[in-house]
Amino acid sequence: PIAESQTIAQKAIGFLSRQLTNTDSFGVFLEPIIQVFRPNWRHGRTSAQVLFIKNETDDIYTLTLRPEKKWAGFSAGQYVQLSVEKDGAMLTRTFSLSCSPKHFLRTGEITLTIRANEEGAVTPWLNQALKSGDTVYLSEAQGDFQLSNSVKDKVFIAGGSGLTPIFSMLNEYQSNAWYKQAQLLFYVNNSQSLFFSEQLSHLEAKGLQVTTIYSDHQGRIDQQQLEMFVEDISEKEFYVCGPGKMIEITQSLLTSNTVPEADIHFEYFGQQPLSLEGMNADDADELIQVDYLDSRKQVTFDPQQFIESDKATLLEISENQGLKPVAGCRMGV
Template sequence: MKTTLNPLKHFVNASLFNNSSATDWLAPVIQLRRPGWQPGLFRCDVKSKQLINQQVLQLRLKPAANWPGFTPGQHIELNTEIEGRQQSRTFTISSSLSLWHQEGEIQLTIRCHQDGKFTPHLLSAVSPGDRLYISEAKGTFFPNADSTPLLLIAGGTGITPFASFLNDQVKSAAPVTLLHFAPTAGNHLFSQQFTELAQRSPQFRYLPLSTQEHGYLSSEILRQHLSPNGNDRIMVCGPDGLMKQARKLAEAAGIAADNVVTEAFSLTIDSLESGAAPAIAVSQNGISQRVQPAQADTLLNQLESAGVAIRSGCRMGVCHQCSCLKKSGTVVNLLTGKTSGPGEERIQACISQAQTQIELSL
């Protein structure tokens, strides 16, 4: 009976609601009473807002009682309305489980980009008492529960997942070393928290490094902090360049690829090839159009520049909101460097660059 009802349910939804689910069709009705509500999102209230420095903002949020919670190291999608349109971005939870268990709250530590839309909106238009919406917690960027030596490498606000899980991680007997790269000394987020943690936890070492004084991650720095037997698990979070460098150096040091885990929070657009950009044929809601981008870029940026409405969120390959069907042509995944086949497959517009003329269905 179940296998019979599922196709019937899909047929009724598609026929009566012109949508794949009744929930999506009812969303505008629900939003009349709950502005900003989206299917799969949970209401949360802004409890506090604090500017840590000129570039970093901390938000403390209290999710609704039906939010299922998180594992330290995971991220969420934060949703709000900007200029009459719902937009979202992905942020890692930077608070530990104790805040969630004791207060029912979580904390986000966010770098604000002046040339963006989302984070300047958080700075100027979001206040304590406001209501936002968040997704379930996602991701698997957390350490294994074993005695393997752990080397953590963070760049800038890539420190946030480590801030979330380190209080619990250091309770194990496994040695943990944290290298945090920031542009200048005194510009390291959570420095006091990690310093105090190192003072009371002999198995934990904390090294705040400034690129101005120490340079970027090097073979010498990496080897200096690996354990003698070289069986470390390395976790890296930060800019794309830092993660690529860490993987390269770890491989040279004999660390197995499976023992290096990375988490991106930004996409390096410098990796885009220059030159003429291939045309994009787009079909959306039964309407077809041809887009001729002015320059090489991600598909998401090219479509938005041409005025094509496409749903997006994190813009770095995490949330999958910009997932669409490539019907023909080839693209390169800017995170993995892999080139697609020429046939149909689902891709993420925010991390894909066209190599040939392509056809997309949104």
């Protein structure tokens, strides 16, 4: 009854706000007024102070922030939406936290380790424009890519900057009993792409088995590599994070090795594709409807335009319809 009453009240407040201010929240409407007295205040966001930026490689850097005290913290493996003001516009991107929750509780600081996409509007700019003392804005932490309660031995597979949420987990749980049986397979293009090598050596000293694979020379993950690096594959629990193609290949490999679906956990760094495999020309004649609950909008798209590529994403569908949803799937854009 209490939850139901809260839901009714929230709906009533939302309705009243839309009628009076043409927004879903009074906070959005009042934001310019509040900023007269508190310039750094943003509705629905927590401000954070930039402490410093460290270059890890030519295209990867770590941003260290101190959120204001009201920020609720996070669980290892989660991500945040980072908002920055650029040329008068507020831009938002999603990044995984690379530090551990224990580090945040001890220091009040968090780290975001970011790959700069040279064609992106935000990630290259952040590294050049931000300086110590600047203010950025954070959402609360989100995401279900977290450690389960399984007692099985754990294998972590990371591709490039997909290491960041896994690195958070490995730092958080290094004192746990399972740690000395855990493995990390870290895929990078070459030695110039390797980052966190000193920190990974420290985790190795704690008992973690770390294997670095240089894809330019050793190739990408396949059955041969999986058998070479992992014993008793079907008996392990896997955590996988990296580009979409890597996720798909790894999932397929693990499934073919009879790893139960419940023991395969993954996080996409990039767009998770919506497969249209098996859709024929007759099926493509029927439009697909997508409902957007928050904006109360409804759009349709013609699947025929995606048949040739066999892949589409919900973000692309939305943008093709003229919508501009806040998206976190373009990691590093």
